[in-house]
Amino acid sequence: MDQILGNIGLLFEFPVVNLKIILDGIMVGALFALAAYGLALVWGVMNVKNLAQGDFVIAGGYVSWWLVQNGFPALLGVPVAFVVMWGIGWVVYKLVISRVIERDLFTSLLATFGLAIMMAQILNLLFGSDTQSVDLDYDVLYFFDGFIDVPIAKLIGVLMASALAAGVIIFMKSSRMGQAIRATAQDARAARVMGIDTEKVYAFTFSLNSAICGAAGAIIVMVWVIQPFYGISYSIRAFVIVTAAGLGNLPGVIAAGLGIGALEQYGAHIFGIGYQQAIAVLLLLLVLLVRLIQQRRNRQVLK
Amino acid sequence: MNMARNKTILYALILAFTFISPFAFPDFGTQLATLWLMIIVALTWDMTGGQMGYNSLGNIFFYGTGMYVAALISIGMVYDVGDYTNAAGGGIYKFTDLQYFGGLALGVLGAGLFCSITAVVIGYLTFGLRGPYFAIGTLGVAIAAGELVSNWDWVGGGQGIALPVYPGDLDTGKIFFYFLFAAVGVGTFLFAKWLYGTRFGAAINAIRDDEEKADAMGIHTLRYKLYTWAMAAFFVGMAGGISAFQLIHFEPLESAYQTINLGIFMVVCVLLGGKGTLWGPVIGAILFHLFKEVTWNYLLGWQWVALGALIVVTVVYFQDGVMGWLVHKRPEWFGIKVEKKVAEQAK
Numbered sequence: 001m002d003q004i005l006g007n008i009g010l011l012f013e014f015p016v017v018n019l020k021i022i023l024d025g026i027m028v029g030a031l032f033a034l035a036a037y038g039l040a041l042v043w044g045v046m047n048v049k050n051l052a053q054g055d056f057v058i059a060g061g062y063v064s065w066w067l068v069q070n071g072f073p074a075l076l077g078v079p080v081a082f083v084v085m086w087g088i089g090w091v092v093y094k095l096v097i098s099r100v101i102e103r104d105l106f107t108s109l110l111a112t113f114g115l116a117i118m119m120a121q122i123l124n125l126l127f128g129s130d131t132q133s134v135d136l137d138y139d140v141l142y143f144f145d146g147f148i149d150v151p152i153a154k155l156i157g158v159l160m161a162s163a164l165a166a167g168v169i170i171f172m173k174s175s176r177m178g179q180a181i182r183a184t185a186q187d188a189r190a191a192r193v194m195g196i197d198t199e200k201v202y203a204f205t206f207s208l209n210s211a212i213c214g215a216a217g218a219i220i221v222m223v224w225v226i227q228p229f230y231g232i233s234y235s236i237r238a239f240v241i242v243t244a245a246g247l248g249n250l251p252g253v254i255a256a257g258l259g260i261g262a263l264e265q266y267g268a269h270i271f272g273i274g275y276q277q278a279i280a281v282l283l284l285l286l287v288l289l290v291r292l293i294q295q296r297r298n299r300q301v302l303k
Numbered sequence: 304m305n306m307a308r309n310k311t312i313l314y315a316l317i318l319a320f321t322f323i324s325p326f327a328f329p330d331f332g333t334q335l336a337t338l339w340l341m342i343i344v345a346l347t348w349d350m351t352g353g354q355m356g357y358n359s360l361g362n363i364f365f366y367g368t369g370m371y372v373a374a375l376i377s378i379g380m381v382y383d384v385g386d387y388t389n390a391a392g393g394g395i396y397k398f399t400d401l402q403y404f405g406g407l408a409l410g411v412l413g414a415g416l417f418c419s420i421t422a423v424v425i426g427y428l429t430f431g432l433r434g435p436y437f438a439i440g441t442l443g444v445a446i447a448a449g450e451l452v453s454n455w456d457w458v459g460g461g462q463g464i465a466l467p468v469y470p471g472d473l474d475t476g477k478i479f480f481y482f483l484f485a486a487v488g489v490g491t492f493l494f495a496k497w498l499y500g501t502r503f504g505a506a507i508n509a510i511r512d513d514e515e516k517a518d519a520m521g522i523h524t525l526r527y528k529l530y531t532w533a534m535a536a537f538f539v540g541m542a543g544g545i546s547a548f549q550l551i552h553f554e555p556l557e558s559a560y561q562t563i564n565l566g567i568f569m570v571v572c573v574l575l576g577g578k579g580t581l582w583g584p585v586i587g588a589i590l591f592h593l594f595k596e597v598t599w600n601y602l603l604g605w606q607w608v609a610l611g612a613l614i615v616v617t618v619v620y621f622q623d624g625v626m627g628w629l630v631h632k633r634p635e636w637f638g639i640k641v642e643k644k645v646a647e648q649a650k
Binding site for chain 1: 440
């Protein structure tokens, strides 16, 4: 308890610590937001809740890590992970997801949960259970007499994440396929009537989601560490963000992603790093509860 | 009448097998006990998941909580818990036979009761969630509980708790725990069988079929949901309490709040056997346990991949389970009369 109070006191004593935490949070949050955006896309378009989201992220990370182990430059990992995960996403869609779209929601949840277990274990068998990361030889920038350290690698990661997000947004807004995806999300039947091949749209959407996750993972492996079983925590964060922001609300997803990144860093600072996972999950419960209370206002009975 | 006699014979055979099996297959004592554990958790998962339509992914929370409550009660009656769990303390703690069995009995019962109460509290907060949100919310509760407990030093933190060993020789201990699990399992089955025949069973089925209409028909849905979950939690909590003593040592993330192990196994058992049926969870648990033991023995390393594949295949291709398949193929076994015309058309 004393330690918690002390940690809170530290925040007021040295306001610059707040800045560091928020900066860290934004960097983490940008990557959460990417995974969450993919989830929102799949959720909105084909009504599938993908619990294997985090494992796609980790798989992308391993693609990049494997490339670096074999002597390729680290920055190449991001586009390669994008492409490889696109292919894996397509295979997964054809084998599993295409068969659960029309089914009830719990089916897709459980099927992707099974998928998550499989993927985590395959990664574990292929690459071992050690934590891995790719070391970029960049400098660290210091501000405020060394209170704040910003590794350039992290900056590059955030920039790449932003570029990827911007690319996806432009794609969804202006390309023909993006239009078809949005039309299918609004009303799949109507889209079919208008001549859109929804099956193709679904396959494309899921592959795109998987590719976004893969690229996010390739960035994560450069700035933090990955491990085969870390997937579930990214899935949970993606769910927190999407539940908080709602579907089809991209600015909301980004804001929620950054916010959750910052909140988690605050929580880890105040309660200790051991609670980080618990804080992510508790945030999910909190968001669900708040949503529930909001909805309750609409539920009325005649007296 | 023939049907009724067949049923009696079937039940008698199963009961006889229950009694004989630990002596007939002494090498498999622990596996058989685990099979009963699977049957218990599958049956209780089906109470909310199959019969009431609320698919919880967090029932493992009650298993883990049951473990901890049972352990804390039995330790707390004799020693100071903080001293006991302090690994650096180096104290030696002995339990007499009376203390061991008394602690076990009270601990297991207390675990069941405590889990029931927690189910009501958590259910009050989460039962407003529907469908997948409920599943994710309950999964969140289980994961959060595991993480919080592993940071709580008073109950041993991440290292968990080591309980006293069964006083007596090892083989007797195995049989003792087998029969404890079997007793709770048979109790759970009989309770479920009775429950589904009552008005209460009809009410929770109504909630599954259409909650709004059930509400409109005057069923106090929240109350029914809470009671059902509390009943399920009672049995899972007791099973958890027994597990704690059987395993002797347990820790929070891998054995108590094992979200992706037992927590998901119970759902797969039910889906494999057939959701919303009395026998489905039992059959599913037996099939799943066999599959698991075989893959764990012969596919070492790949067992989890096989397991994930089983989940995906079951969910995607075989969701009605064995019972659903049987109802479809042999409706007359279930007293369903199919008119000839329909039957011929089906052919």
